[in-house]
Amino acid sequence: MELLKEKIKQDGIAVNKHILKVDSFINHQIDPMLMQEMGKDIADHFKDRNITKVATIESSGIAPALMAAAAMSVPLIILKKQPSKILNQDLYQTVVTSFTKETNYELTLSKKYISAEDHILIVDDFLANGEAATAALRLLRMSHATIAGIAVLIEKSFQPGHEKLVSQGIEVYALARIAEMSENYIKFQN
Amino acid sequence: MELLKEKIKQDGIAVNKHILKVDSFINHQIDPMLMQEMGKDIADHFKDRNITKVATIESSGIAPALMAAAAMSVPLIILKKQPSKILNQDLYQTVVTSFTKETNYELTLSKKYISAEDHILIVDDFLANGEAATAALRLLRMSHATIAGIAVLIEKSFQPGHEKLVSQGIEVYALARIAEMSENYIKFQN
Numbered sequence: 001m002e003l004l005k006e007k008i009k010q011d012g013i014a015v016n017k018h019i020l021k022v023d024s025f026i027n028h029q030i031d032p033m034l035m036q037e038m039g040k041d042i043a044d045h046f047k048d049r050n051i052t053k054v055a056t057i058e059s060s061g062i063a064p065a066l067m068a069a070a071a072m073s074v075p076l077i078i079l080k081k082q083p084s085k086i087l088n089q090d091l092y093q094t095v096v097t098s099f100t101k102e103t104n105y106e107l108t109l110s111k112k113y114i115s116a117e118d119h120i121l122i123v124d125d126f127l128a129n130g131e132a133a134t135a136a137l138r139l140l141r142m143s144h145a146t147i148a149g150i151a152v153l154i155e156k157s158f159q160p161g162h163e164k165l166v167s168q169g170i171e172v173y174a175l176a177r178i179a180e181m182s183e184n185y186i187k188f189q190n
Numbered sequence: 191m192e193l194l195k196e197k198i199k200q201d202g203i204a205v206n207k208h209i210l211k212v213d214s215f216i217n218h219q220i221d222p223m224l225m226q227e228m229g230k231d232i233a234d235h236f237k238d239r240n241i242t243k244v245a246t247i248e249s250s251g252i253a254p255a256l257m258a259a260a261a262m263s264v265p266l267i268i269l270k271k272q273p274s275k276i277l278n279q280d281l282y283q284t285v286v287t288s289f290t291k292e293t294n295y296e297l298t299l300s301k302k303y304i305s306a307e308d309h310i311l312i313v314d315d316f317l318a319n320g321e322a323a324t325a326a327l328r329l330l331r332m333s334h335a336t337i338a339g340i341a342v343l344i345e346k347s348f349q350p351g352h353e354k355l356v357s358q359g360i361e362v363y364a365l366a367r368i369a370e371m372s373e374n375y376i377k378f379q380n
Contacts, residue, residue, distance in 0.1 A: 029267050029303045032260035059249030063256050063266075070222035076253075077219050113219045 001041050001175040004153065005188055007034060014181045018156075026125055026153065030063050038175055039067025042123060042151040045173050046072075049148040052118045053077055055140060057107065057132050064153055065123035072121075077113050079136055082106045092142040096135040107135050109143070116144035127152040127174060130161025137170065149173060156181075157189045191231050191365040194343065195378055197224060204371045208346075216315055216343065220253050228365055229257025232313060232341040235363050236262075239338040242308045243267055245330060247297065247322050254343055255313035262311075267303050269326055272296045282332040286325040297325050299333070306334035317342040317364060320351025327360065339363060346371075347379045 013021040025031040042064070055077045056065030062078060069076035082105065087093070092109045114120065122136050133150055140147060147170060155162055155174035158181075165172050179189035203211040215221040232254070245267045246255030252268060259266035272295065277283070282299045304310065312326050323340055330337060337360060345352055345364035348371075355362050369379035 023300065024303070027268075028270065028300055029265050030256065030259070032256055032266055033263060035256065036260055059252060059268075062249060062252045066220065066222055066225065066253050066256060069220070070226055073223060075219050076222055078217075078249075080218065110213065110218055113214070 001038065003034065003037055004176045007031075008154070008176055008186065012186065014184055014186050017182055020154070020156070020178065020181060020186070022154070026063075027060055035063050035067045036071075038064055038153060039069075039071045041175060042068040042121075042173065043071035045151070046121055046149060049121070050119050051121045051148055053114065053145075054121050054123055055079060055109075055114075055136065056123050057081070057136055060126075061124040064125060064151075068121070068123050068151065075113075077109065077120075079139060080108045082108055092139050094135055094139045094142075096131060098131060107139050109139050111143070114140065114143040114145050118143070118145040119148045120145050121148050122150040123152070124150070125153050127155040127161040127165075127172065128159040130159075130164040133161060133165060137165070137168070151175075154178065191228065193224065193227055194366045197221075198344070198366055198376065202376065204374055204376045207372055210344070210346070210368065210371060210376070212344070216253075217250055225253050225257045226261075228254055228343060229259075229261045231365060232258040232311075232363065233261035235341065236311055236339060239311070240309050241311045241338055243304065243335075244311050244313055245269060245299075245304075245326065246313050247271070247326055250316075251314040254315060254341075258311070258313050258341065265303075267299065267310075269329060270298045272298055282329050284325055284329045284332075286321060288321060297329050299329050301333070304330065304333040304335050308333070308335040309338045310335050311338050312340040314340070314342050315344065317345040317351040317355075317362065318349045320349075320354040323351060323355060327355075327358070341365075344368065 011024050054065050054069040057079045149171035151173045153175050155177045157177045177189035180187040201214050243265050244255050244259040247269045339361035341363045343365050345367045347367045367379035370377040
């Protein structure tokens with residue numbers, strides 16, 4: 001999506017080979033009009049997939065996922081992070097290990113909001129190692145729903161997340177794909 | 191706002207005198223069309239206040255705040271929760287004590303996103319004790335910005351949050367005000 005690529009070129013900061021800061025329009029300060037356009041773009045890409053619900057992981061995925069859900073007129077489900085590990089029979093639960101933050105957390109989903117008849121689109125802000133997306137997949141599959149695909153705003157294509165998901169038969173749609181980065185240098189993948 | 195009151199009557203669950211569950215349309219599953227209407231209602235209420243930015247606290251305030259910011263065409267700032275207490279000179283920081291969750295956390299705001307010229311509208315999902323809103327106010331005031339008001343979807347008017355904020359000269363706008371609750375009973379305030 002050209003609009004996002006232009007914004008990344010203009011306001012994104014490539015700190016080093018791995019860290020891209022998009023604090024000024026995606027993470028800390030959000031540009032709602034850009035978010036709305038990105039939501040429409042995602043909805044348009046998946047328009048023939050009979051999506052019944054959008055799912056995301058709290059909290060940085062909420063903004064793009066909400067705009068995608070609004071563009072599709074379907075509900076948004078927020079997969080909740082919980083520090084506790086208390087078993088609850090009303091919830092699907094799975095443990096996620098975050099390498100970047102060096103912590104464990106539990107991702108939960110209330111059983112009543114997703115059924116086997118649903119077609120789910122997962123939306124998140126970033127795809128890098130794919131640990132959050134893989135956990136979301138694992139959790140959503142417990143409901144036997146169909147996973148229609150995963151949409152992310154920015155993919156770091158040089159990290160293994162994309163390949164991990166595609167090898168499981170999941171369609172990955174990224175609005176901007178970064179092939180390579182270094183300090184003050186960003187190369188997009190075509 | 192009648193639409194929200196109707197939805198609360200229909201799908202909200204008053205568990206006891208204090209707990210209202212709105213998991214099915216506000217917290218866990220989100221109704222994006224309702225969220226959009228609520229965002230427009232908030233934008234309309236504050237249309238003469240020259241709002242330059244909307245601010246919210248991650249993560250349950252993000253959805254209504256994003257829709258309000260979109261309706262106003264202004265940026266949204268997400269005040270970030272951090273477990274760590276490392277001082278950082280690029281950030282405004284304040285500690286919040288959550289009585290409901292019995293934890294402490296730090297709320298942070300990057301200095302570069304808010305200035306003394308800004309007119310800020312704070313948007314959140316719930317107002318009860320007012321601890322999160324008070325912390326957001328404290329944090330935003332460090333930037334010397336003007337606080338134009340606080341908008342919340344649901345106010346528990348029988349708890350002290352509303353009074354705490356109004357006594358500081360802050361306008362509080364709630365889309366639904368609950369005067370009284372008990373198991374399976376909700377009385378709205380006019």
